[in-house]
Amino acid sequence: MLGGAVAGAGMLMIGRSHAASGVRPAGRQPWWKEAVIYEIYPRSFRDSNGDGIGDLPGILEKLPYIRDLGVDTIWLAPIFQSPNRDNGYDISDYRAIMPEFGTMDDFDRLMAKASSLGLRIILDLVVNHTSDQHPWFQKSRAAKDSPYRDYYIWRDTPQGHPPNNWPSVWGGSAWASDPATGSSYLHLFSPQQPDLNWDNPAVREEVFSIMKFWLDKGVAGFRMDVITMISKIPSFRDMTPEELKAPEYVYAAGPHLHAYLREMNDRVLSHYDVMTVGEAYGMRARDIPLFTDSARRELDMVFAFDIVHVDRQGWRKIDWPLSKLKQVYAAAGKPRSPDSWNTVFLDNHDQPRAVSRFGNDSPPFREASAKAIATMLLTQCGTPFIYQGEELGMTNLPFSGVEDFDDVQVPIQWEARVKRQGVDPDAFLESLKDMGRDNARSPMQWDATRNAGFTTANRPWFRVNPNYTEINAQACMQDPNSVYHYFQALLALRRKYPALIHGTYQDLDPDHHAVFLYARELGRSRLLILMNMSDRGFTYESSSLTRASLLISNMQHRGATQGVTWLEPWEARIYRA
Numbered sequence: 001m002l003g004g005a006v007a008g009a010g011m012l013m014i015g016r017s018h019a020a021s022g023v024r025p026a027g028r029q030p031w032w033k034e035a036v037i038y039e040i041y042p043r044s045f046r047d048s049n050g051d052g053i054g055d056l057p058g059i060l061e062k063l064p065y066i067r068d069l070g071v072d073t074i075w076l077a078p079i080f081q082s083p084n085r086d087n088g089y090d091i092s093d094y095r096a097i098m099p100e101f102g103t104m105d106d107f108d109r110l111m112a113k114a115s116s117l118g119l120r121i122i123l124d125l126v127v128n129h130t131s132d133q134h135p136w137f138q139k140s141r142a143a144k145d146s147p148y149r150d151y152y153i154w155r156d157t158p159q160g161h162p163p164n165n166w167p168s169v170w171g172g173s174a175w176a177s178d179p180a181t182g183s184s185y186l187h188l189f190s191p192q193q194p195d196l197n198w199d200n201p202a203v204r205e206e207v208f209s210i211m212k213f214w215l216d217k218g219v220a221g222f223r224m225d226v227i228t229m230i231s232k233i234p235s236f237r238d239m240t241p242e243e244l245k246a247p248e249y250v251y252a253a254g255p256h257l258h259a260y261l262r263e264m265n266d267r268v269l270s271h272y273d274v275m276t277v278g279e280a281y282g283m284r285a286r287d288i289p290l291f292t293d294s295a296r297r298e299l300d301m302v303f304a305f306d307i308v309h310v311d312r313q314g315w316r317k318i319d320w321p322l323s324k325l326k327q328v329y330a331a332a333g334k335p336r337s338p339d340s341w342n343t344v345f346l347d348n349h350d351q352p353r354a355v356s357r358f359g360n361d362s363p364p365f366r367e368a369s370a371k372a373i374a375t376m377l378l379t380q381c382g383t384p385f386i387y388q389g390e391e392l393g394m395t396n397l398p399f400s401g402v403e404d405f406d407d408v409q410v411p412i413q414w415e416a417r418v419k420r421q422g423v424d425p426d427a428f429l430e431s432l433k434d435m436g437r438d439n440a441r442s443p444m445q446w447d448a449t450r451n452a453g454f455t456t457a458n459r460p461w462f463r464v465n466p467n468y469t470e471i472n473a474q475a476c477m478q479d480p481n482s483v484y485h486y487f488q489a490l491l492a493l494r495r496k497y498p499a500l501i502h503g504t505y506q507d508l509d510p511d512h513h514a515v516f517l518y519a520r521e522l523g524r525s526r527l528l529i530l531m532n533m534s535d536r537g538f539t540y541e542s543s544s545l546t547r548a549s550l551l552i553s554n555m556q557h558r559g560a561t562q563g564v565t566w567l568e569p570w571e572a573r574i575y576r577a
């Protein structure tokens, strides 16, 4: 069988056509429902010129690798000019490429090459805030009567006191007092990321024009950074103590959010065949259709945060039962509105590595659990997002102290939580090690040569995970049973069975503490997905498995007899029922 042992030679014949098997739903579906998206964090992907920083020519060089995995769309985390306070999520020129990453010619070459390989590219639209180095902000801060003053959110208060008790989402006040005029500006993230004032129509015009600039270059859409926060609640009232525990819900409750997204859709998006995925930070699952129901003409998909909250409360990592994870997927599997579509993701540049988080990254279990988690990722309801290195089973990075972190969020949180709120430093550090964003940002592990083949520089911009000698793309390519090849086989299976994309979802054993078993069904095509999400093997019985025939597994094994089967630790299988 694919990616594990060989089940039947026929399985190796899977092509790119959806028509191969199963039922094709009537009518033409938008391309992004059937897409699989691969996120690149350019800084850490591949350095082509030996300066220790990943770049666009490096990405171009690796496009065949991405295409061969079987994905069709690439999301590039920000590539625009930026002082890199937050690695590109602080933009100082939306129409220029970050010089470390290359030139506009490099970008055009990347687009052309991607297109010749059948790959689409989407960009990161970061327009809740800019960098404080953006000329708009420079002019805005210079004088109260500047035409750019109202591009940002300024308040005057006695002695520069913060205008209200709003915290930045990383800690500390969300207001910075600015010496030039003595007023304070709002920044929901770092002080170097001032929030734009979307209530000013000129700001919206600027954003729409930036979007058109890139769409006219042929990009296939946008991932929209914290798009839920663009409309601020007009009263700017203080938050209650309860609200202060999760301020993102107040920041996402602005009254004009949906009107602005509709305007963006009318003015820009509706004129192109592109996709949008909004980062729905601070949004409750029940509100998701307000963005994604196609009749509302706002966004196509959002990243909901339910999955991120399975094992996390505030900054703290918490224990989680498997049932909690199952509930997230069961809720997502119920159609939320007549025409609303999900995303499925575990890894991205803000999250720890999925295998370390939901699997077990210690040697006897790493590969099996990475494959089991991949089985889940690629068979749930929605468009899947894979993050660079996930297809290799890359793991969290070892950290010894707070000084090992590069992430701008870390010193801000440390100051706010440990120094001001008195959180225990050891407990905070332990959570950071498990949950810190830097876990995802170490350089991509290409091979076993120095610096994992990421760069020829003596020092890459950020530490390489020392396990690169063992976990790397080259080793995966050479091993037919590697995590990479298993991803490849799963992606081929998705293309062959539309039930995995368009099918209904049913959890067949919601209460089992270690087994995750569910069905995806479309017309007469019914697939069963079975995973042992634990370090222990055991016998498992389910009548659903009685007449099922095995399509893929991450283990060499026998299948189910009379619905009874032995499951190895982290064993995963997909059956046709």
Ligand code: NOJ
Pocket: 086, 089, 090, 126, 189, 225, 226, 279, 349, 350
């Ligand atoms: C969400 C991005 O994914 C994250 O990396 C960034 O720090 C914040 N938004 C602020 O832009």
Ligand code: CA
Pocket: 047, 048, 049, 050, 051, 052, 053, 054, 055, 100
């Ligand atoms: Ca470089």
